[in-house]
Amino acid sequence: xxxxxxxxxxxxxxxxxxxxxxxxxxxxxxxxxxxxxxxxxxxxxxxxxxxxxxxxxxxxxxxxxxxxxxxxxxxxxxxxxxxxxxxxxxxxxxxxxxxxxxxxxxxxxxxxxxxxxxxxxxxxxxxxxxxxxxxxxxxxxxxxxxxxxxxxxxxxxxxxxxxxxxxxxxxxxxxxxxxxxxxxxxxxxxxxxxxxxxxxxxxxxxxxxxxxxxxxx
Amino acid sequence: xxxxxxxxxxxxxxxxxxxxxxxxxxxxxxxxxxxxxxxxxxxxxxxxxxxxxxxxxxxxxxxxxxxxxxxxxxxxxxxxxxxxxxxxxxxxxxxxxxxxxxxxxxxxxxxxxxxxxxxxxxxxxxxxxxxxxxxxxxxxxxxxxxxxxxxxxxxxxxxxxxxxxxxxxxxxxxxxxxxxxxxxxxxxxxxxxxxxxxxxxxxxxxxxxxxxxxxxxxxxxxxxxxxxxxxxxxxxxxxxxxxxxxxxxxxxxxxxxxxxxxxxxxxxxxxxxxxxxxxxxxxxxxxxxxxxxxxxxxxxxxxxxxxxxxxxxxxxxxxxxxxxxxxxxxxxxxxxxxxxxxxxxxxxxxxxxxxxxxxxxxxxxxxxxxxxxxxxxxxxxxxxxxxxxxxxxxxxxxxxxxxxxxxxxxxxxxxxxxxxxxxxxxxxxxxxxxxxxxxxxxxxxxxxxxxxxxxxxxxxxxxxxxxxxxxxxxxxxxxxxxxxxxxxxxxxxxxxxxxxx
Numbered sequence: 008x009x010x011x012x013x014x015x016x017x018x019x020x021x022x023x024x025x026x027x028x029x030x031x032x033x034x035x036x037x038x039x040x041x042x043x044x045x046x047x048x049x050x051x052x053x054x055x056x057x058x059x060x061x062x063x064x065x066x067x068x069x070x071x072x073x074x075x076x077x078x079x080x081x082x083x084x085x086x087x088x089x090x091x092x093x094x095x096x097x098x099x100x101x102x103x104x105x106x107x108x109x110x111x112x113x114x115x116x117x118x119x120x121x122x123x124x125x126x127x128x129x130x131x132x133x134x135x136x137x138x139x140x141x142x143x144x145x146x147x148x149x150x151x152x153x154x155x156x157x158x159x160x161x162x163x164x165x166x167x168x169x170x171x172x173x174x175x176x177x178x179x180x181x182x183x184x185x186x187x188x189x190x191x192x193x194x195x196x197x198x199x200x201x202x203x204x205x206x207x208x209x210x211x212x213x214x215x216x217x218x219x220x221x222x223x224x
Numbered sequence: 225x226x227x228x229x230x231x232x233x234x235x236x237x238x239x240x241x242x243x244x245x246x247x248x249x250x251x252x253x254x255x256x257x258x259x260x261x262x263x264x265x266x267x268x269x270x271x272x273x274x275x276x277x278x279x280x281x282x283x284x285x286x287x288x289x290x291x292x293x294x295x296x297x298x299x300x301x302x303x304x305x306x307x308x309x310x311x312x313x314x315x316x317x318x319x320x321x322x323x324x325x326x327x328x329x330x331x332x333x334x335x336x337x338x339x340x341x342x343x344x345x346x347x348x349x350x351x352x353x354x355x356x357x358x359x360x361x362x363x364x365x366x367x368x369x370x371x372x373x374x375x376x377x378x379x380x381x382x383x384x385x386x387x388x389x390x391x392x393x394x395x396x397x398x399x400x401x402x403x404x405x406x407x408x409x410x411x412x413x414x415x416x417x418x419x420x421x422x423x424x425x426x427x428x429x430x431x432x433x434x435x436x437x438x439x440x441x442x443x444x445x446x447x448x449x450x451x452x453x454x455x456x457x458x459x460x461x462x463x464x465x466x467x468x469x470x471x472x473x474x475x476x477x478x479x480x481x482x483x484x485x486x487x488x489x490x491x492x493x494x495x496x497x498x499x500x501x502x503x504x505x506x507x508x509x510x511x512x513x514x515x516x517x518x519x520x521x522x523x524x525x526x527x528x529x530x531x532x533x534x535x536x537x538x539x540x541x542x543x544x545x546x547x548x549x550x551x552x553x554x555x556x557x558x559x560x561x562x563x564x565x566x567x568x569x570x571x572x573x574x575x576x577x578x579x580x581x582x583x584x585x586x587x588x589x590x591x592x593x594x595x596x597x598x599x600x601x602x603x604x605x606x607x608x609x610x611x612x613x614x615x616x617x618x619x620x621x622x623x624x625x626x627x628x629x630x631x632x633x634x635x636x637x638x639x640x641x642x643x644x645x646x647x648x649x650x651x652x653x654x655x656x657x658x659x660x661x662x663x664x665x666x667x668x669x670x671x672x673x674x675x676x677x678x679x680x681x682x683x684x685x686x687x688x689x690x691x692x693x694x695x696x697x698x699x700x701x702x703x704x705x706x707x708x709x710x711x712x713x714x715x716x717x718x719x720x721x722x723x724x725x
Contacts, residue, residue, distance in 0.1 A: 014477075043469040047476030047486070047709035054480070055309050058343035061481045076425060077466045080432050084470045085477035087436050092450055092481025203432060209425035213418055214551065 010063055012053070012089065013185035015070030016082030017102040018126065020045040022053045023181035024064075028189065031057035033182045042081035050089065061093045068188040070102040070179060072204040073134040073153050074126070079203050087201060098188055099201035102126075105184040107138040107147035110175035116140065121150060123165070123172035126179070128155050134206065135161055137172060144194035146187070155206040228310075230317055233263055233270035233282060240279040241272070248300040252360070262297060269321045273301075273310055280305045283314035287325045294322040294374075296332035299341075311341070315348055323374050330374055333359070336366040345370050349483075382454040382700040385442070385478075386693025389471030390463025390491045391517050392416060392427045394434035397690025398446040398453075399697050404501045405446035407683060407690035410434035417557040421547050422516060428466040435474050442689070450482045455706070457696025460488040460724050461717030463517065468713035476709055485706030487696040488724040490717055491687075492520060495653035497527050497698055498684045498691035508647050509678075510534075512638040514662070515654035515687070516543030516558070519634070521592045521641055522719060524651075527695070528702055533719045534641055535592025538581070542630055543656045545596035549603050549626055553619060563623045564660055570624025572661075577602050577629040582636070591644075592637055599629055631662045639669050652679045655686040699723055 010031070015021045020042050023033035034049040054061065069086030072079045083099075090097035106124045114122050125133040136152030156164065165172065191197035233241070238260055245253045254262075262284055263270050270284040281301035287294040296318055301310045322330045332350065334341050342352075350370040359367030381401035388395035392413055398406040412430030416422050443449060458475035461468060472488070479486040495513045499505040511522040519537035524530070540548070543560060550559025555566060580595030581587070603626050610617045642650055650670055656662060657679055670677040684690060704723065711724045 016473075041712070043472045043476075044710055044712040046473050047480055050477060050480045051709060052309075054347070055312055056307065058340055058347060060347040061483065076428070077469060080428060080466070080470050081473035084432055084435055084474040087432075087477075088439070088474040089477040089481045091436060091439055092478045094450070203429070205429075209423060209429065211419050211423040211426060214420045 009065030011066050011185045012064050013068045013181040014082045014086040015181045015184050016042045016078045017070050017072045017074030021181035022049040023185050024053050024057050025185040042078040046085045066096040068098045069201045070184050071099045073206045075129045098197050100187050102179045103136040104147050105187045106177050108187045109183045110177050114173050121172045123174050145190040229274045233272045237272050271317050281310050285318045292328040294327035294330040330372050333367045384455045384693045384697040385453045386457040386689040387471045387475045388459045388689045388692045389431045389467050390459045392422045393687040394431045394438050395689030396438045396442040397693040399693040402500045406442040408438050408442040410438045420551045424464045431470040455485045455700050457487040457692045459491045461714035465715040487699050488707040488711045489695045490722050492719045493722045494691035494695045497695035502680050509649040509651050510641045511651040513654045514542045514656035519594045537594040539597035545600050548600050567624035567627045570620030572624040572628035574621035575625035579633040627661050631665045635666045635669050642675050649676050657685045
């Protein structure tokens with residue numbers, strides 16, 4: 008296989024470089040506010056520590072979230088332009104799947120419970136997805152989600168379906184995102200869709216048009 | 225990590241260097257006398273990397289005067305500190321020094337079995353050009369001769385790619401020096417129409433989607449590839465924070481991927497700097513920048529070093545006022561063209577709408593500031609009253625009178641700034657310059673006051689990437705250092721901050 012650069016800003020700023028199942032270098036900053044400041048030097052740092060020139064990279068994978076708006080876009084924009092700058096393939100993957108990839112091996116398979124992955128969606132909501140295990144290629148099998156709900160609603164949703172999952176509070180890392188892409192390449196399921204998963208409409212209210220009403224302010 | 229310093233080496237470091245020399249090179253170590261000669265020679269430059277007083281590494285360069293070649297003499301990093309980028313730090317310093325000494329090529333030898341070092345040198349632009357068989361004895365290992373070309377950076381006519389994403393336009397432009405090569409704009413205006421104004425989140429989402437196709441089109445139009453680009457420039461403010469972040473994240477990744485320097489530049493100064501693409505930008509000048517997001521009056525004595533904000537809107541931008549008034553008149557978005565059209569047959573003197581901040585008491589404190597909020601409310605009230613009375617009023621007259629009030633106050637204050645400062649030049653920029661009446665009135669008043677007026681082509685007046693590229697090219701040509709990779713966005717960036725370093 009090849010050298011894969013992964014970028015995920017669905018939580019902090021996370022960049023990683025892997026080669027044939029081996030981590031070459033990673034750079035993780037948990038700060039959820041400074042993506043635009045950190046992204047350039049994070050990529051540069053990973054390349055420098057792995058002694059890799061951008062031209063050696065074979066593919067770039069972007070974490071698509073779901074995540075709250077602003078930070079998520081920085082990583083997808085960076086991944087898109089990095090791939091364009093090097094003229095290499097660009098792939099997108101669901102960030103929650105990368106968490107599942109890391110968490111599933113710790114789940115006791117004999118109990119036959121699904122894995123619930125949740126992340127902070129702000130506004131007192133969580134992003135979530137359910138997984139039933141890894142397939143033969145090492146890809147997490149997502150059986151429900153991704154979605155966004157209030158925690159109480161999510162619990163009701165699971166109870167209604169008689170689902171009693173194992174939970175993980177792992178955070179997303181670009182390293183796991185890269186391993187996920189590698190598994191997807193093996194499985195032939197890798198996607199070039201890098202659109203951001205906001206799972207919420209933009210905050211905007213259509214104004215009441217028109218003359219005749221009191222217009223002020 | 226504690227403080228790590230990279231310093232020019234002196235004889236004081238000799239003892240520590242010799243200790244590390246033996247650790248790193250064993251039997252191949254130089255003699256102390258050789259090392260002393262190297263450190264002290266006129267044609268060499270040695271550097272040490274220190275953590276407090278502890279020597280982490282050292283490196284040396286040789287450049288014989290009159291020769292255009294430089295040689296890397298040695299690079300050593302203490303084994304316990306390897307893999308942390310210190311070798312690269314030392315090499316970066318040697319490369320910079322070689323450039324300063326005007327070397328055109330730099331050479332080095334490396335063991336054929338030292339893969340990490342070869343990888344590092346390759347990432348620094350070295351290529352394997354020759355092999356010396358069994359050069360290293362007694363190990364019987366070949367030496368690779370590697371060379372990097374230190375082409376002088378293109379400062380006469382740099383090809384600069386500019387990225388603009390401060391509002392609802394994703395712009396990527398490419399210039400060569402003062403020549404426009406490409407100016408591609410992808411606007412999300414249609415998506416904002418039903419909201420009657422730019423929705424920041426929608427604008428930011430649209431930027432992300434537009435990046436790749438806009439870049440491809442710009443490279444295609446300019447007939448260049450990423451390898452031809454000498455530098456990348458990007459707007460880092462002022463503007464909508466979430467929108468700016470998309471452009472900044474994109475530009476930084478593009479810079480790292482292509483190994484090009486990046487320049488973080490000011491959006492508003494870009495509106496002024498764009499005039500270099502249309503001929504000589506004559507300075508000093510007063511600049512009036514009017515758009516949906518800004519209404520600013522600038523005094524520009526030097527594009528890169530002396531830009532002063534004389535005044536700006538204290539509430540709505542002029543373009544915003546057009547949008548809001550268009551909405552209350554039931555006209556379409558964006559408001560500027562809609563009101564221009566509606567006003568065509570109207571009488572601009574039919575209704576005397578107020579001119580914000582023009583009363584004597586306001587002129588003391590806000591001589592060059594603008595206010596359009598009161599004007600918008602006045603139009604709303606006038607319409608309400610007329611409707612309440614059941615009067616049959618002329619929409620054309622309302623539109624023409626409103627437009628006249630905006631154009632009047634904008635041009636009056638701009639002309640006053642020119643006259644007050646004794647500067648007989650006025651540059652207009654920003655999307656509202658598309659407004660026919662504003663151009664007409666500015667032209668009349670400039671002529672009456674003996675002021676030379678300049679208006680760049682409309683495609684360069686609205687937000688665009690070419691203006692960012694043009695300003696970036698000015699910085700490159702002036703020999704300015706690039707911005708660091710760590711700069712952030714600043715939604716209220718001061719116009720005096722032309723480049724964020």
